[in-house]
Amino acid sequence: xxxxxxxxxxxxRREMAGTRRHGAxxxxxxxxxxxxxxxxxxxxxxxxxxxxxxxxDRTRTAVEQAVAELGYVPNRVARALAAxxxxxxxxxxxxxxxxxxxEPYFSDIIRGVGAGLxxxxxxxxxxxxxxxxxxxxxxxxxxxxxVDGVLLVxxxxxxxxxxxxxxxxxxxxxxxxxSAHESVPYVDSDNxxxxxxxxxxxxxxxxxxxxxxxxxxxxxxxQCRLEGYGAAVRAAGREVEEELVVSADFTEEGGRRxxxxxxxxxxxxxxVFAASDVMAAGARQxxxxxxxxxxxxxxxxxxxxxxxxxxxxxxxxxxxxxxEEMGRAMVRVLLEEIGGRSDHTxxxxxxxxxxxxxRRESS
Amino acid sequence: xxxxxxxxxxxxRREMAGTRRHGAxxxxxxxxxxxxxxxxxxxxxxxxxxxxxxxxDRTRTAVEQAVAELGYVPNRVARALAAxxxxxxxxxxxxxxxxxxxEPYFSDIIRGVGAGLxxxxxxxxxxxxxxxxxxxxxxxxxxxxxVDGVLLVxxxxxxxxxxxxxxxxxxxxxxxxxSAHESVPYVDSDNxxxxxxxxxxxxxxxxxxxxxxxxxxxxxxxQCRLEGYGAAVRAAGREVEEELVVSADFTEEGGRRxxxxxxxxxxxxxxVFAASDVMAAGARQxxxxxxxxxxxxxxxxxxxxxxxxxxxxxxxxxxxxxxEEMGRAMVRVLLEEIGGRSDHTxxxxxxxxxxxxxRRESS
DNA sequence: ATCACAGCTGGGAGCGCTCCCACCGTACCT
DNA sequence: AGGTACGGTGGGAGCGCTCCCAGCTGTGAT
Numbered sequence: 001x002x003x004x005x006x007x008x009x010x011x012x013r014r015e016m017a018g019t020r021r022h023g024a025x026x027x028x029x030x031x032x033x034x035x036x037x038x039x040x041x042x043x044x045x046x047x048x049x050x051x052x053x054x055x056x057d058r059t060r061t062a063v064e065q066a067v068a069e070l071g072y073v074p075n076r077v078a079r080a081l082a083a084x085x086x087x088x089x090x091x092x093x094x095x096x097x098x099x100x101x102x103e104p105y106f107s108d109i110i111r112g113v114g115a116g117l118x119x120x121x122x123x124x125x126x127x128x129x130x131x132x133x134x135x136x137x138x139x140x141x142x143x144x145x146x147v148d149g150v151l152l153v154x155x156x157x158x159x160x161x162x163x164x165x166x167x168x169x170x171x172x173x174x175x176x177x178x179s180a181h182e183s184v185p186y187v188d189s190d191n192x193x194x195x196x197x198x199x200x201x202x203x204x205x206x207x208x209x210x211x212x213x214x215x216x217x218x219x220x221x222x223q224c225r226l227e228g229y230g231a232a233v234r235a236a237g238r239e240v241e242e243e244l245v246v247s248a249d250f251t252e253e254g255g256r257r258x259x260x261x262x263x264x265x266x267x268x269x270x271x272v273f274a275a276s277d278v279m280a281a282g283a284r285q286x287x288x289x290x291x292x293x294x295x296x297x298x299x300x301x302x303x304x305x306x307x308x309x310x311x312x313x314x315x316x317x318x319x320x321x322x323x324e325e326m327g328r329a330m331v332r333v334l335l336e337e338i339g340g341r342s343d344h345t346x347x348x349x350x351x352x353x354x355x356x357x358x359r360r361e362s363s
Numbered sequence: 364x365x366x367x368x369x370x371x372x373x374x375x376r377r378e379m380a381g382t383r384r385h386g387a388x389x390x391x392x393x394x395x396x397x398x399x400x401x402x403x404x405x406x407x408x409x410x411x412x413x414x415x416x417x418x419x420d421r422t423r424t425a426v427e428q429a430v431a432e433l434g435y436v437p438n439r440v441a442r443a444l445a446a447x448x449x450x451x452x453x454x455x456x457x458x459x460x461x462x463x464x465x466e467p468y469f470s471d472i473i474r475g476v477g478a479g480l481x482x483x484x485x486x487x488x489x490x491x492x493x494x495x496x497x498x499x500x501x502x503x504x505x506x507x508x509x510v511d512g513v514l515l516v517x518x519x520x521x522x523x524x525x526x527x528x529x530x531x532x533x534x535x536x537x538x539x540x541x542s543a544h545e546s547v548p549y550v551d552s553d554n555x556x557x558x559x560x561x562x563x564x565x566x567x568x569x570x571x572x573x574x575x576x577x578x579x580x581x582x583x584x585x586q587c588r589l590e591g592y593g594a595a596v597r598a599a600g601r602e603v604e605e606e607l608v609v610s611a612d613f614t615e616e617g618g619r620r621x622x623x624x625x626x627x628x629x630x631x632x633x634x635v636f637a638a639s640d641v642m643a644a645g646a647r648q649x650x651x652x653x654x655x656x657x658x659x660x661x662x663x664x665x666x667x668x669x670x671x672x673x674x675x676x677x678x679x680x681x682x683x684x685x686x687e688e689m690g691r692a693m694v695r696v697l698l699e700e701i702g703g704r705s706d707h708t709x710x711x712x713x714x715x716x717x718x719x720x721x722r723r724e725s726s
Numbered sequence: 727a728t729c730a731c732a733g734c735t736g737g738g739a740g741c742g743c744t745c746c747c748a749c750c751g752t753a754c755c756t
Numbered sequence: 757a758g759g760t761a762c763g764g765t766g767g768g769a770g771c772g773c774t775c776c777c778a779g780c781t782g783t784g785a786t
Contacts, residue, residue: 076743
């Protein structure tokens with residue numbers, strides 16, 4: 001079934017048949033040559049390269065010198081084939097998301113992942129998923145175990161990938177849970193706590209009628225932030241009023257619409273917690289259009305602390321996530337998964353990173 | 364929707380339950396098995412897989428069927444080893460830059476590159492460079508020809524990497540030139556033209572004293588944007604006044620400082636072209652602090668058309684670069700380089716993509 | 727019928743590594 | 757002395773593919 005598709009991909013290569021012969025790679029020293037130079041066997045060099053302890057110091061020094069003299073760099077491809085590993089992990093990003101979260105989120109995650117991988121000699125393979133067909137291709141690719149582990153960013157609840165990965169026993173880590181009882185290892189930030197602290201802050205500043213603009217409630221992250229809102233409201237001895245809760249879709253336009261609705265339902269609101277900075281930006285516009293000053297008439301708080309927050313007027317108070325740290329943590333967890341896969345009974349590592357409220361002039 | 368397809372993969376999985384020897388991947392069908400099943404030789408299957416024309420239709424069909432039945436997916440690693448290619452290209456990003464450009468630039472490039480690579484079966488390898496040591500490691504890695512080509516984002520004039528790549532005949536493409544006579548293939552956007560159109564726009568709106576905040580002038584991109592400014596000024600029959608030109612470093616704080624300086628040198632200026640949105644944001648703050656209205660007192664234009672531009676108050680007129688298209692173009696050029704490396708006399712492809720002025724309320 | 731020459735095909739010989747097993751020597755026992 | 761043990765070591769046997777060449781078929785020209 002896929003066969004035909006696979007053939008298609010090779011099109012470009014046909015043209016270049018034979019073209020590439022100019023010794024790419026050939027001519028570089030091999031293990032064997034290093035061995036010859038050091039006057040030892042192939043196996044010994046391999047042991048030295050891989051830091052095996054079962055090598056005498058004398059031999060090790062000799063080999064190391066030969067390596068240095070020849071400028072030997074191991075051929076990852078050969079190594080991967082022989083050892084049947086890939087020496088690579090994939091970072092999978094569903095393309096539509098990059099537009100949504102955009103901003104620093106992705107680059108921060110990537111940066112964190114890069115940092116985490118830096119002293120690993122694992123390669124980072126980036127995979128953008130645009131279409132179901134590409135997802136299918138990725139699934140094949142992963143099933144063929146061409147990577148040692150997978151990092152999944154912002155998976156939707158109905159994404160089949162995590163389960164597929166679990167079935168084929170491919171180590172994987174999610175950024176963000178799909179639901180309250182996520183079975184796959186993940187790293188998430190404390191959405192509930194962050195939201196709660198934001199709303200507590202609003203209430204602490206004397207706001208009486210604090211509304212919230214939520215994300216799409218079929219996303220767990222949106223549920224959590226709403227829950228945090230509720231927790232803060234109740235902690236202040238108030239009740240969650242339906243009219244003060246409107247959900248949107250994490251976009252600017254959604255934020256605008258939600259703000260209009262809030263304003264018409266409860267013109268007397270004096271505080272808004274938006275579950276994302278971009279929605280806050282939309283809300284801010286609508287507030288301005290309606291002559292409501294921020295923060296004088298309405299105090300506004302966002303979530304994510306992206307560049308947008310800093311550049312808004314007035315600059316937006318927002319909940320900062322340790323995004324880069326998330327990337328780094330994901331790598332840590334993945335490495336554990338890859339390494340310690342022996343005992344299947346072990347609890348899957350699941351991490352929740354703290355958030356931090358960044359106060360600015362909007363509240 | 365994907366569900367059904369993915370289930371298909373269950374087949375092979377189930378068979379090898381318990382079969383799994385050490386490590387993953389073993390147990391998948393190999394070329395040899397496909398050959399056996401199709402009743403042909405290894406070579407023939409290889410030819411079919413790679414779309415060679417020297418196969419009879421009957422044989423081809425038989426092989427394709429066997430491939431489908433077995434769910435065969437070629438092992439890239441083995442293929443790479445045997446053919447001495449890597450089936451991968453590296454995207455190299457100097458880490459500090461991701462902070463500077465931040466915003467959509469980076470993710471747009473990645474998205475474009477991803478799109479360009481989508482129907483190739485090349486892998487995208489992401490490499491963040493943080494330290495000189497890591498650069499060194501990358502250099503080794505590339506010298507060992509473990510990728511088929513390299514995409515370099517925002518190289519500095521003094522970066523040794525492009526020359527290294529040229530020496531080892533590794534196909535490479537830059538995003539942005541290092542200087543006016545760049546020898547390596549590149550894809551750049553029309554910085555000069557973009558800047559010129561921005562300034563022409565300002566002048567066209569009746570602004571008499573248009574200033575500019577430039578980037579660091581040791582960067583070619585900054586030079587170009589300044590040149591575009593000059594061209595527009597002169598085209599309007601005016602002269603470039605030194606007092607109207609201040610250079611900064613592409614950061615917000617730099618933009619602030621530059622704006623202060625401009626305001627003190629020429630309090631009567633009525634237009635500002637900032638060579639980046641972020642600097643424009645800084646300038647905008649200073650203008651506000653000095654009681655200058657935008658656009659009434661001072662019209663402001665940025666460059667890049669990032670998220671910041673849209674979220675400023677008033678929204679910033681800015682020069683949009685086709686960033687995603689740049690990524691895509693880089694891949695196209697790289698593929699050409701990889702494929703047609705035979706004739707070394709051929710002109711190196713160098714592309715300049717047009718920009719577009721996006722008008723908003725700041726001007 | 728014979729020969730030449732295509733068009734196809736099978737399979738040997740690697741690619742550069744890891745794995746693993748047999749083997750060496752030395753040290754330490756009985 | 758012979759036995760045991762064990763840290764070190766060499767090198768065969770692959771990993772799954774591509775490359776290439778020899779060989780095999782069928783066709784058309786002689």
